[in-house]
Amino acid sequence: MINPFRPLIAGINMFVESLRMAIANITANKLRSFLTILGIMIGVTAVIALITTISGVSSSISDSFTSMGAGSITVSTPGSDLKSGLSSEDLDDIAALENVQGVTPSVSLSVKAARNGVSETGITVSGVNEYYFINKPDALESGRSINPIDIADMSRVCMIGSDVMESFFYGVNPIGQTIYLAGVQFTVVGILAEDTDTSIASIMSGTPDILMPYTTAMKMNSQNLVTGITVYMNNPDDTEDVKTLLEEHLDALFSFEDDTYTITTMESIESTMDTMLSMMSALLAGIASIALIVGGIGIMNMMLTSVTERTVEIGLKKAIGAEPGQIQIQFLIESFLLSMIGGVTGVVLGLVVSAAMCSVMGTNFTINYGAIALGVGFSAAVGIIFGWSPARKASKLSPIDALRRM
Amino acid sequence: MNDIFFQMRKIVKQYPLGDEVSTVLRDVDLDVQEGEYLSVLGPSGSGKSTLMNIIGCLDLPTSGEYILRGQSVEELDEMELAHIRRREIGFIFQNSQMLKRMDALKNVELPLIYAGVSPRERARRAEEMLVKVGLQDRLHHFPNQLSGGQQQRVAIARALVTRPSLLLADEPTGALDQSTGKQIMALFSELNADGHTIIMITHDINIAKHAKRVVNIIDGVLSEPKGEVTFA
Ligand SMILES: Nc1ncnc2c1ncn2[C@@H]1O[C@H](COP(=O)(O)OP(=O)(O)OP(=O)(O)O)[C@@H](O)[C@H]1O
Ligand SMILES: [Mg+2]
Numbered sequence: 001m002i003n004p005f006r007p008l009i010a011g012i013n014m015f016v017e018s019l020r021m022a023i024a025n026i027t028a029n030k031l032r033s034f035l036t037i038l039g040i041m042i043g044v045t046a047v048i049a050l051i052t053t054i055s056g057v058s059s060s061i062s063d064s065f066t067s068m069g070a071g072s073i074t075v076s077t078p079g080s081d082l083k084s085g086l087s088s089e090d091l092d093d094i095a096a097l098e099n100v101q102g103v104t105p106s107v108s109l110s111v112k113a114a115r116n117g118v119s120e121t122g123i124t125v126s127g128v129n130e131y132y133f134i135n136k137p138d139a140l141e142s143g144r145s146i147n148p149i150d151i152a153d154m155s156r157v158c159m160i161g162s163d164v165m166e167s168f169f170y171g172v173n174p175i176g177q178t179i180y181l182a183g184v185q186f187t188v189v190g191i192l193a194e195d196t197d198t199s200i201a202s203i204m205s206g207t208p209d210i211l212m213p214y215t216t217a218m219k220m221n222s223q224n225l226v227t228g229i230t231v232y233m234n235n236p237d238d239t240e241d242v243k244t245l246l247e248e249h250l251d252a253l254f255s256f257e258d259d260t261y262t263i264t265t266m267e268s269i270e271s272t273m274d275t276m277l278s279m280m281s282a283l284l285a286g287i288a289s290i291a292l293i294v295g296g297i298g299i300m301n302m303m304l305t306s307v308t309e310r311t312v313e314i315g316l317k318k319a320i321g322a323e324p325g326q327i328q329i330q331f332l333i334e335s336f337l338l339s340m341i342g343g344v345t346g347v348v349l350g351l352v353v354s355a356a357m358c359s360v361m362g363t364n365f366t367i368n369y370g371a372i373a374l375g376v377g378f379s380a381a382v383g384i385i386f387g388w389s390p391a392r393k394a395s396k397l398s399p400i401d402a403l404r405r406m
Numbered sequence: 407m408n409d410i411f412f413q414m415r416k417i418v419k420q421y422p423l424g425d426e427v428s429t430v431l432r433d434v435d436l437d438v439q440e441g442e443y444l445s446v447l448g449p450s451g452s453g454k455s456t457l458m459n460i461i462g463c464l465d466l467p468t469s470g471e472y473i474l475r476g477q478s479v480e481e482l483d484e485m486e487l488a489h490i491r492r493r494e495i496g497f498i499f500q501n502s503q504m505l506k507r508m509d510a511l512k513n514v515e516l517p518l519i520y521a522g523v524s525p526r527e528r529a530r531r532a533e534e535m536l537v538k539v540g541l542q543d544r545l546h547h548f549p550n551q552l553s554g555g556q557q558q559r560v561a562i563a564r565a566l567v568t569r570p571s572l573l574l575a576d577e578p579t580g581a582l583d584q585s586t587g588k589q590i591m592a593l594f595s596e597l598n599a600d601g602h603t604i605i606m607i608t609h610d611i612n613i614a615k616h617a618k619r620v621v622n623i624i625d626g627v628l629s630e631p632k633g634e635v636t637f638a
Binding site for chain 1: 459462464465484485488489491492493497499503505507516517519520521522523524525564568
């Protein structure tokens with residue numbers, strides 16, 4: 001009675017035995033095996049660390065963009081020769097567009113601040129209106145915000161940040177006190193909350209030291225037209241619609257001349273960042289994959305040496321009935337195993353490295369399963385591809401040539 | 407037991423040697439019946455090992471016909487040759503040939519591994535064979551922990567573990583002392599009585615005498631000794 005599973009069972013027995021022999025051969029020369037897998041290990045570590053870190057950075061960037069208010073559009077309006085910016089009436093018109101909640105002009109200047117004989121240059125001042133605070137409700141620490149009356153009156157009032165407070169109001173409550181900005185006397189009405197947002201996006205945009213009514217800031221700048229605004233929307237989903245409306249409106253306003261304005265949405269900044277990051281990760285992964293190929297060549301080299309060293313063993317095995325295919329499988333398992341040991345160690349190291357990098361950069365560490373699959377898959381492929389020709393060479397060895405060497 | 411095990415007709419083996427060829431086997435004719443115990447006797451360099459490699463399907467002749475169990479060997483591919491070696495032939499090579507990284511038991515198991523025998527069955531049969539060659543207390547010794555004679559006995563156990571129909575032994579007692587040599591010869595006679603066909607290669611006439619039939623090989627020419635009855 002012939003068992004129909006016999007060939008299958010025989011195959012499994014044979015495979016298990018090949019696996020054992022491969023492990024025995026790898027452990028027989030630990031240092032050499034370790035040096036051989038080093039290339040694969042470094043390559044996979046690099047791939048995992050790069051992909052995980054970059055995806056951490058990019059998710060934290062998009063998080064902070066959203067927290068900064070994705071529901072806003074930044075418009076820069078250098079204008080034309082005839083009309084070099086926007087007037088207050090223009091701002092009111094834009095604020096009246098559909099789905100627009102409000103408009104804040106961005107007027108910024110750098111001044112010298114002075115109080116009680118202390119002075120400091122390079123203090124950054126932004127001119128804002130009430131919408132700034134509606135969209136940044138946490139901005140006020142104490143005192144009051146800038147209100148529409150201040151704007152209408154071009155009041156000489158300001159709100160100060162923690163840096164200014166430390167330099168000029170150490171130990172005193174600044175509310176109601178005066179400070180000279182570019183030689184003009186201002187009353188401090190509010191204190192800005194310490195900016196806890198240390199995100200990359202916030203660092204890029206910068207937080208002004210002092211806020212004042214935009215009308216006052218424009219007057220100090222001897223400027224009567226606004227060259228930059230932020231448009232706030234009721235709903236971030238309306239961004240595209242509002243952008244289209246804005247384009248139509250501004251085209252008409254600037255008589256359809258070219259280069260009179262630029263519209264930047266958070267989404268467009270974000271997508272540019274995303275493209276940049278994914279290009280960067282592709283580039284770095286490309287460089288890392290060179291390490292994998294070099295690692296593969298290392299494995300191939302070791303396997304070729306191993307075939308030469310084990311000529312007698314191979315010849316003997318063939319003499320006692322090993323098929324060429326069985327010899328080939330054994331060597332292939334060995335190179336596959338070598339490469340996988342490198343790959344798995346690399347994955348673990350890569351995760352450790354990227355967890356460390358994420359904690360240094362303050363981004364979220366999330367395990368990227370795609371990257372792990374890529375690392376493991378790549379090393380498996382390297383083991384098989386670079387192990388193929390040595391294994392084939394072993395399987396083709398003639399038993400007598402091998403046995404003559406004994 | 408009159409079935410023909412193999413037939414050799416005008417077997418020639420040549421090796422290229424620079425611009426010339428060196429002829430190692432010259433028109434060898436040899437017929438071996440099932441169950442025979444044959445000894446090939448010849449001096450060093452006469453072509454004994456070369457002939458054994460061809461009989462054992464490790465090597466192909468340059469010309470001539472070799473028919474093993476009715477099958478022309480020259481028509482077989484690598485895989486079929488491997489299967490013949492695995493099923494029909496047990497080799498004992500001239501040099502000791504244990505695998506360094508395996509103990510005696512594992513070395514003897516090796517042919518069974520390639521035949522796909524289950525681990526338990528493998529170990530049982532290998533141990534049985536090692537007991538038969540007197541190595542019951544050396545099962546887990548590695549080659550560097552065994553004497554030359556003990557290694558040779560491991561090789562014999564390995565050749566026999568698949569219960570081959572043909573045992574090919576190249577100087578099987580070369581490394582053994584007289585008493586161990588005698589034991590091995592007794593084992594061979596026993597195996598032959600069990601129906602194994604044995605071809606033993608030697609340069610020693612006293613060893614050759616243990617076989618039922620002796621052929622001489624000198625300079626690649628095979629001849630039956632005078633006065634002996636041969637099968638046509
Ligand atoms: N690959 C080869 N290339 C060239 N010549 C070879 C080759 N293999 C064997 N020979 C030659 O064939 C001849 C016979 O070799 P073989 O090994 O068959 O001798 P032998 O009878 O087994 O001798 P010994 O008793 O010393 O083992 C030798 O002269 C050897 O030099
Ligand atoms: Mg020889």
